[in-house]
Amino acid sequence: MAEQPYGLIATFDTASGVYHAAEAVRDAGYKNWDCITPYPVHGLDKAMGLKRSIIPVFSLFGGIAGVVAGVGLIAFTAGFDYKLILAGRPFFSPIPAIPVIVELGIALSAFSAVAGMIVLCRFPMLYHPVLKSDRIISALDDKYLVVIEARDPMYSPTETKALLEKMGGQDVKEMEA
Amino acid sequence: MSTHAAPAPTVISAAPAPAGSNASKALGVGIAGIVATALGLALPGNASAVAVGWLVAIVFWTAIAIGMLMLIMIHHLSDAGWSVVVRRQFEHGISAFKWLLLLFVPLLLATWLGKGDVVWPWGNLNHVLHGTETVGEDAAYWHKSPILNIGSFSALSVFLYGFLILVSARLRKASFTQDVDGDVKWSHQSHATSASCIALTALALTGIAFFWIMSLEYHWGSTIYGMWFFSDCIRGALSVGLLVQLWLFARGDFKGILSSRHLHCIGIFIHAFTAFWAYVAVCQYILIWSSNLTEETFWYNIRELNHDGATNQWWYVGMALILLNFLVPFLLLLSYKTKITIYKIAPVALAILATTLLDLTYNISPVLKGAHGDAQPFLSLNLLWILTSVVGVGGVCVWSYFRSFASTKLIPIRDPRIAECLANHE
Numbered sequence: 001m002a003e004q005p006y007g008l009i010a011t012f013d014t015a016s017g018v019y020h021a022a023e024a025v026r027d028a029g030y031k032n033w034d035c036i037t038p039y040p041v042h043g044l045d046k047a048m049g050l051k052r053s054i055i056p057v058f059s060l061f062g063g064i065a066g067v068v069a070g071v072g073l074i075a076f077t078a079g080f081d082y083k084l085i086l087a088g089r090p091f092f093s094p095i096p097a098i099p100v101i102v103e104l105g106i107a108l109s110a111f112s113a114v115a116g117m118i119v120l121c122r123f124p125m126l127y128h129p130v131l132k133s134d135r136i137i138s139a140l141d142d143k144y145l146v147v148i149e150a151r152d153p154m155y156s157p158t159e160t161k162a163l164l165e166k167m168g169g170q171d172v173k174e175m176e177a
Numbered sequence: 178m179s180t181h182a183a184p185a186p187t188v189i190s191a192a193p194a195p196a197g198s199n200a201s202k203a204l205g206v207g208i209a210g211i212v213a214t215a216l217g218l219a220l221p222g223n224a225s226a227v228a229v230g231w232l233v234a235i236v237f238w239t240a241i242a243i244g245m246l247m248l249i250m251i252h253h254l255s256d257a258g259w260s261v262v263v264r265r266q267f268e269h270g271i272s273a274f275k276w277l278l279l280l281f282v283p284l285l286l287a288t289w290l291g292k293g294d295v296v297w298p299w300g301n302l303n304h305v306l307h308g309t310e311t312v313g314e315d316a317a318y319w320h321k322s323p324i325l326n327i328g329s330f331s332a333l334s335v336f337l338y339g340f341l342i343l344v345s346a347r348l349r350k351a352s353f354t355q356d357v358d359g360d361v362k363w364s365h366q367s368h369a370t371s372a373s374c375i376a377l378t379a380l381a382l383t384g385i386a387f388f389w390i391m392s393l394e395y396h397w398g399s400t401i402y403g404m405w406f407f408s409d410c411i412r413g414a415l416s417v418g419l420l421v422q423l424w425l426f427a428r429g430d431f432k433g434i435l436s437s438r439h440l441h442c443i444g445i446f447i448h449a450f451t452a453f454w455a456y457v458a459v460c461q462y463i464l465i466w467s468s469n470l471t472e473e474t475f476w477y478n479i480r481e482l483n484h485d486g487a488t489n490q491w492w493y494v495g496m497a498l499i500l501l502n503f504l505v506p507f508l509l510l511l512s513y514k515t516k517i518t519i520y521k522i523a524p525v526a527l528a529i530l531a532t533t534l535l536d537l538t539y540n541i542s543p544v545l546k547g548a549h550g551d552a553q554p555f556l557s558l559n560l561l562w563i564l565t566s567v568v569g570v571g572g573v574c575v576w577s578y579f580r581s582f583a584s585t586k587l588i589p590i591r592d593p594r595i596a597e598c599l600a601n602h603e
Contacts, residue, residue, distance in 0.1 A: 052513060056511075056513070060511065087469060089469075095462070095463055095466050095467075096463070096466075096467065098459055098463060099463070102456075
C-alpha cells in the first residue's frame with residue numbers, strides 16, 4: 001500500500017479493557033486518537049486525558065456580545081436615533097434596556113454554544129475512514145475500539161501496533177485513509 | 178479531592194461522631210445572642226428596633242429552613258440521584274421549624290401586650306402614618322383589615338408554622354425509618370407527600386413573605402414578592418447545605434462520599450438561583466419603575482432618598498445588593514473551577530448567606546422611621562440588634578440541627594438511590 005494509511009484500529013471486548021488501553025495510550029503520549037464505544041463509558045474522558053470542552057468560552061463571548069448588542073440597540077434607538085418623550089422618563093435608561101439585554105445575552109450565548117459545538121466537532125462530517133471498517137457495526141453494539149491515527153507524531157506501524165496488542169487489543173490492523 | 182467518587186464503603190459508621198458537644202456549644206452561642214438582644218430592650222424607646230431586628234433574624238433562618246424543605250420535595254419529585262446525601266443534611270435542618278415558632282411567639286406577644294405597632298404599624302389604629310393621618314383614619318387599611326389585624330395575623334402565622342412542622346415531620350420520619358427497615362415504600366410515601374405539599378409550601382412561603390414582610394408597608398403591594406422570597410429561601414438553603422457538606426468533608430465523615438460532581442451540581446443550583454433572584458428583583462423594580470405610580474414607587478423612594486431629596490444609606494445597600502447578591506457571585510459561579518474547588522466555593526457560599534441577610538434587612542428594616550418619615554439609617558444601632566438576633570436564632574437552629582444529626586445515620590444508607598449518588602460521575 002503506497003498510500004499513507006489512516007491509522008491503526010484495535011478491538012477490545014470489555015469496557016475495562018478499553019479503559020486501561022486508553023490510559024496506556026495517553027501515558028505513551030499520543031495526541032491524535034480516539035475511542036469508539038457503544039455507550040458513554042464513565043471516566044473514559046479522564047483515562048484518555050481529555051480536557052474539559054472549551055464550549056463555555058464560546059458561550060461567554062456570545063453572552064458578552066449579546067449584552068453589548070442589547071445596550072447598544074436601546075442606547076442607539078431610544079437615546080439617539082428615535083427619541084420619544086414617554087412620561088417624562090429619560091430617553092435612555094438602563095432599566096427598560098434590561099429585558100433586551102437579558103434576552104439578547106441568553107440568545108447569543110446559546111447560539112454561540114451550538115455554533116461552537118458544530119465547529120469543534122467539524123460538522124458536517126460526511127465521511128470518516130473508520131466508517132469503512134466492518135468493525136464499526138460491532139462497536140455500535142458490544143465491542144470497543146481504539147483508533148490511533150497515522151498523523152500522530154508518535155505513530156509507528158510497528159511500535160504502536162505492539163502497544164495496542166500489549167494492552168489486549170485484538171485484530172490490530174491498518175486502515176485505509 | 179478526587180474527581181471520581183470512591184467506591185461506596187460497605188460499612189458506613191452507624192452513628193456519626195459525637196455531636197453532643199457541638200449541640201451544647203451552639204445552644205450556648207444562641208442563648209448568648211438572645212441575651213444580648215434582650216439587653217437592647219433596656220435602652221429606652223428601643224423596643225421596635227430590637228423587635229424588627231428579631232423579625233429579620235427569624236425570617237432569615239425560617240427562609241433557610243423553608244428552602245431546605247422545598248429542596249427535599251424537589252428532590253423527591255424529580256426522583257433525583259445526586260442529591261440523596263445532601264438531602265439528609267436538609268432533613269436535619271428542617272427540624273428547626275418548631276423552635277422557630279417558639280422564637281416567633283415573643284413578637285406576637287409583644288404585639289398583643291404592647292400598643293400593637295411594635296413591628297407591624299397596622300397593629301395599632303392610632304399609629305401615625307407619615308406625620309398626618311393614623312392607621313384608623315386610612316381607607317386603604319380598612320380594605321385590608323380582615324386579614325391585617327392582630328387576631329387573624331397571629332392565627333395565620335401559627336397555622337403556617339404548624340403546616341411546615343407537620344410536612345417536615347412526615348418527610349423526616351419516612352427518611353429516618355427507611356434507614357432502619359430499608360423499605361422502598363417510604364420513598365413512595367415521600368414522593369406522595371412532596372407532590373401534595375409542594376404547592377401548599379409555596380403558598381405558605383408566599384404567605385410569610387406577604388404577611389410578615391410586605392405588610393410592614395401595607396400600602397404597597399408586589400405580586401411577585403413570594404417568588405423573591407422563594408429565591409432567598411433556596412439560595413440560603415443551598416449555601417448552608419454546601420457549607421455543611423464541606424464541614425463534614427473536612428472533619429472526615431464525608432471522605433469517599435462527597436465527590437466534585439456533588440459540588441458541581443449544587444454549585445449549578447446556586448448559580449441558577451442567583452440569576453433567578455436577579456430576575457425576580459428586576460421584574461419587581463422594572464414594573465414599578467415603568468408604571469411610576471406614587472403608591473408603589475414610595476417603597477423604593479424610602480430606600481433611596483430622605484424627605485429632602487438627599488441620598489440615604491439604603492441606596493448604597495441597594496447598589497451593594499445588585500453587585501454582591503447578583504453580579505459578583507453570578508460571574509464567579511460561571512466558572513466550573515469555582516464550583517468544584519473548596520477554597521473558592523466556600524467563600525462564595527458564605528458571601529451569599531451574608532448578602533441574603535442583607536437583602537432581607539433591606540426589605541424589612543426601613544419600616545423603622547426617623548424624623549420626617551425617613552427610614553432610619555442602615556449603619557446604626559439597629560444593625561447590632563439584627564446581628565445579635567441572627568446569632569441568637571441561628572444558635573438555636575444549629576442546636577436543633579446537631580440534635581437531629583446525632584440521632585440518625587450520616588447518610589440515607591438504605592435509600593434506593595444511594596448507590597447512584599455515591600457513584601455519581603460526570
